[in-house]
Amino acid sequence: METVDSAPGRGPVTGTAAAGEDPADPDPTGxxxxxxxxxxxxxxxxxxxxxxxxxxxxxxxxxxxxxxxxxxxxxxxxxxxxxxxxxxxxxxxxxxxxxxxxxxxxxxxxxNSAARALKRGEFRTIGVITFSLATTGNVRTLEAIATSAAHEGYAVTLLPVAIPTQDEVRGAFSRLEELAVDAVIVIMEVHLLDAATIQLPPHVQVVVVDSDAGEHYTVVDTDQAGGTRTAVRHLLGLGHRTVWHLAGPEGSFAAQRRTDAWRAALTDAGRVPPELVRGDWSAESGYRAGLELAALDECTAVFAANDQMALGLLRAFHERGRRVPEDVSVIGFDDIPEASSFLPPLTTVHQDFAEVGRRCVAAVLSKMRHDGPERGTTLVPTRLVPRASTAPPPATQARTGG
Amino acid sequence: METVDSAPGRGPVTGTAAAGEDPADPDPTGxxxxxxxxxxxxxxxxxxxxxxxxxxxxxxxxxxxxxxxxxxxxxxxxxxxxxxxxxxxxxxxxxxxxxxxxxxxxxxxxxNSAARALKRGEFRTIGVITFSLATTGNVRTLEAIATSAAHEGYAVTLLPVAIPTQDEVRGAFSRLEELAVDAVIVIMEVHLLDAATIQLPPHVQVVVVDSDAGEHYTVVDTDQAGGTRTAVRHLLGLGHRTVWHLAGPEGSFAAQRRTDAWRAALTDAGRVPPELVRGDWSAESGYRAGLELAALDECTAVFAANDQMALGLLRAFHERGRRVPEDVSVIGFDDIPEASSFLPPLTTVHQDFAEVGRRCVAAVLSKMRHDGPERGTTLVPTRLVPRASTAPPPATQARTGG
DNA sequence: GCGTTCGATGTTTGCGTAAACATCGGCTGC
DNA sequence: GCAGCCGATGTTTACGCAAACATCGAACGC
The missing domain is CATH 1.10.260.40 (lambda repressor-like DNA-binding domains)
Known part of the structure; x- marks a missing residue:
């Protein structure tokens, strides 16, 4: 409903067909x-x-x-x-x-696009399989994919998978073959994409977001590890002894990689990773985790695996009288638009979803055109956005006299 | 989706319906x-x-x-x-x-769906034109549409419109005709949908979300007025003299209707509507508005046109030392998942986006099948979700003795 | 001046499907 | 016992487009 984002100077989005260098007027009928x-x-x-x-x-x-x-x-x-x-x-x-x-x-x-598709054997359509549009990341990626695809003269068809089980996903893939798509982008935790059991339609190319399945598929993803390292180092650099971690749900590869990178970054710096706290991406789960963490005096810095959970942390800390950032620093991941309006404004790791979407489309089109299998992973860099939720630790806890 | 359906004793399936109770294996090829x-x-x-x-x-x-x-x-x-x-x-x-x-x-x-579409003259696909996926409402509606459509054996194609100008929208509609869709759902501020200048593809049915264009189109929308009334009455019922309003952007019909309903609800109750404050749906704009409102001592209750702006209000009030809800009550609109984690948890008006999506699909399919013009508006009711951001006004300001 | 080439255009064909129509038994009714 | 009918199946055709091939006339080379 809301919103109107009148960003001027966006590229001229051409219509579906005759997009590129085509000499013909893309809308010849006028x-x-x-x-x-x-x-x-x-x-x-x-x-x-x-x-x-x-x-x-x-x-x-x-x-x-x-x-x-x-x-x-x-x-x-x-x-x-x-x-x-x-x-x-x-x-x-x-x-x-x-x-x-x-x-x-x-x-x-x-x-008539049906006749055209029949004759040419291609639909100029990319299917996007996604489990949920509940998370910012998926949505923003989808949006970018749709925009990029339109730019390339492709339409985007949404293939929602109700329940993220292997069977459901497999079903979606099976249906795919009769669906009017030339290629597919999967925005999904990818352990559901077991290459061994998924029957890929023979001519359909696949690109996966949020996965480590680079060996089997082409993967485009945010540089989770890099972003996490940045976050952890930011906190350590402020003088915190170590950094707690509010992780995403177990099933998620994105969560997994953030957790791994968090642990590695601490270990590399010679710190001891504290015990992991787990959430499910929701603010509510962040709140519950925050109540636990608030009880730990030695906890002076928390890296939340996404901004929503960070929001929950902020609320819990507030309720328990732990001031942010004076007593505890909190850093998030994603940089959702609201993050700058949290109390306090949230320091976080910015993900460039638009770029992820763009690269997905580029990858899938390139696969279609060159017909090469081209497996491997493309990583999109992140950027630290320092705001007001991080600061040096309280004096008693500081490692250095920051 | 559709497909092979081996249901014995089934009447000659006329496509569509096939989905639901079908006893047959939807994937007989295995x-x-x-x-x-x-x-x-x-x-x-x-x-x-x-x-x-x-x-x-x-x-x-x-x-x-x-x-x-x-x-x-x-x-x-x-x-x-x-x-x-x-x-x-x-x-x-x-x-x-x-x-x-x-x-x-x-x-x-x-x-082969292309051949099928060519022969049957229908694609079993619904196009969704949307300007932005930046807002919860649009996204949730889209998701619900996709799910409902899948249920009915329809795919959903996303038609992003980069810049919401008449020209862009008209362009999208014009492209539509060669796109593989049987019907269109428009999720968009609808003053861009000027019936006079938009060239509707002759066989394509349209349903609009977020509009008052019921005379020209079929419209499905949240009951903005009802929700607003609920919000305003809730605050008046708590004893506030009147209710300030942080409105959405001028161009938005949803914003317009919330504003109108707010004014009407106050007037009906014999109160004087204070001057309007305007935002643009973003938390940031809510923050700026909040700084203004915080300066007004007589302002004890604010109805924000969406939750994001309410979030900004909360931050501004916090910074200016105006306690919520003790000094000022804040109520939002939408009930985004994070609302319960705001500081304090936000009282808001819940929108049933899933239902909106469902009705959109139902409406568009019904239009396709009966071929009737069927203009008019369907309203989906809202629900007040009381949380911690609203309370009776401070004693000095109370109209009734709390 | 005549064969060649090339640009501009027309004709044929077939993509995969499904409606419309055709066929072909066997069974019913009287 | 035969007309008539019905269920089961086959044959023809057309959906709209575009590749492949065909045609046709003019300009060109020698």
Missing amino acids: VGSAGVGPVGTDPAGQEPADGAAPSPRPRGGRRARASMADVARLAGVSSQTVSRVSNGYAGVNEETRRQVLAAMQELGYRP | VGSAGVGPVGTDPAGQEPADGAAPSPRPRGGRRARASMADVARLAGVSSQTVSRVSNGYAGVNEETRRQVLAAMQELGYRP
Whole structure:
């Protein structure tokens, strides 16, 4: 509902088809901008007003959409020439082209994507399989994918998987084959994507987000480890002895990697990783974890695996009288838009979801075009956003006299 | 999704409905679960191992997908019979049906959706035009739409509009016509949907969310007015003299209606609506507004048009030493998951986005099937969620003695 | 001047499916 | 015992597009 983000200066998003360098006008009929061709306003059922064969094609009660043949007849050319114009092929006389375009506009002609797909064997559509749109990351990634895809002349079809079980996922993949997609991007914890049991449609390329399955698939992901290292070092740099960690749910690879990196960063710095606290990404779970952590006097710094849980931490600490950042520092992950309005504004690790989405699309298209298996992982870097929720530890706890 | 449906004794399934109570295995080919049909594992290029005509169809380097004809050949029937089995039509001998199903499974047959769409003239796909996925509401609605649509055997294609100008929207609609969708749901501020200039594809049905364009379109929306009334009355009921309002951006109909309803609710109760404060849905804008409001001693209750802005209010009030709820009550709108973790937990108006999504799909499908114009607005009720951010006003300000 | 080439255009064909129509037994009714 | 009917199956056709191939005339080379 809300929002209007009038960011100016966004790239010109071209339409579905004729996107790239295509010499042809992507909207040759001009229906888009000129509006009001006869199609929209005509009553119904009446044949295109040409002199030639009245072609008996009543079809239902409604007016049938104009086909290439209709355009061809009106323009006095063959349908193949219409096709050439429609696809911007060279080798059409300028005069002829103009006539065809005029006929297209008059009839409000639009290529029929089903026929086109049937003939060409591709749909110009990317499927996105996702389990949940409840998390910022998934949504932002999806949005970026949709935008990038549109840029490349591809549409995006959403394939929601209700319950993230192997069976459900496998079912989604199985359905895929009859779905109108050329490629698939999976935004999902990937242990559900067991390469051994998933039946991949033979011609469909797959790219996975949030996974370590780089050996089997092409993976694009945020540099979880790098971001985590940055977060941990930030806190250590402020003088904290060590850093507690509020982890994401067990099943999540993203959570797993953040946890691993947290532990590694501490160990590398010669610190002892405290016991892990686990949440489920939700603010509520962060709150519960915060109540536990608030009881620990020696806990002066917490790295939450996402911003929502950090929010819960803030509330719990507040309730328990632990001041942030004076008594405890809290750092999050994601940099959701609200993070700057938390109490206090949250220091966090910014993820570039837009870039992740863009690279997903780039990867999947490249796979389609070169047809190479191209496995491996692409990592998108993160950025530390220092705000007000982190500070040096209280004097008594400080390792250095910060 | 749709697909092969071997339901015995089923009436001739007219597509769509097939989903729900269907007793038949939705995936009779078993490719999904049994896995490893020859399709996935075969090298390439080799014809189905049947005795009959070797049919010269090498096609590219890759193995072509099995078509109905392939299945028919293997099963020793005509392709029409395969079609009948595939679509669950009655009038196929049980024995024959079994053979066909076996052949399908062996070849890993999947109906080709492009061909199907071409023949049937429908795509079984709903397009969703949305401007932004930055807001909870849009996302949750989208998710619900996707889920409901899947339930009905429809896929959902995302049509992002980069910049919400008339031109962009019109462009999206124009592109629509060649896109593979049967219907469209628009999640968008609808003044951009000027019925006069938008060229609607003739056969595409439209449902709009967040709009007052009920005269021109079918609209499904949250009962903004009702929710707002509830919020305002809640605050008045606590004893506040009047209620300030932090409104959403000017362009938004949702914001407009919340504002109107707020004013009406106050007037109806004989109170004087204070001056309006405007935000842009973001927490940041809420913060800025909060700084202003914090300066007003007489301001004891604020109704924020969404939860994010309420979050900003909380931060501003906190910074200025205005306690919530002791000094000021704050109520939000949406009930985002984080709202319960704000400081203090936010009293807010819960929106049932899932229901909105469901009704959108229901409405659009009903329009498609009955072909009726069916304009008008469907409202989904809201629910007040009382938490800790609202309380009676401070004694000096109270109208009634608390 | 005649064969060649090339640009512009037309014709044929087939993608995979499913509606419409055709066929072909056997069974019912009288 | 035969007309008629019905269930089961096959055959034809067309959906709209675009690749492949065909045609046709003009410009070109020698």
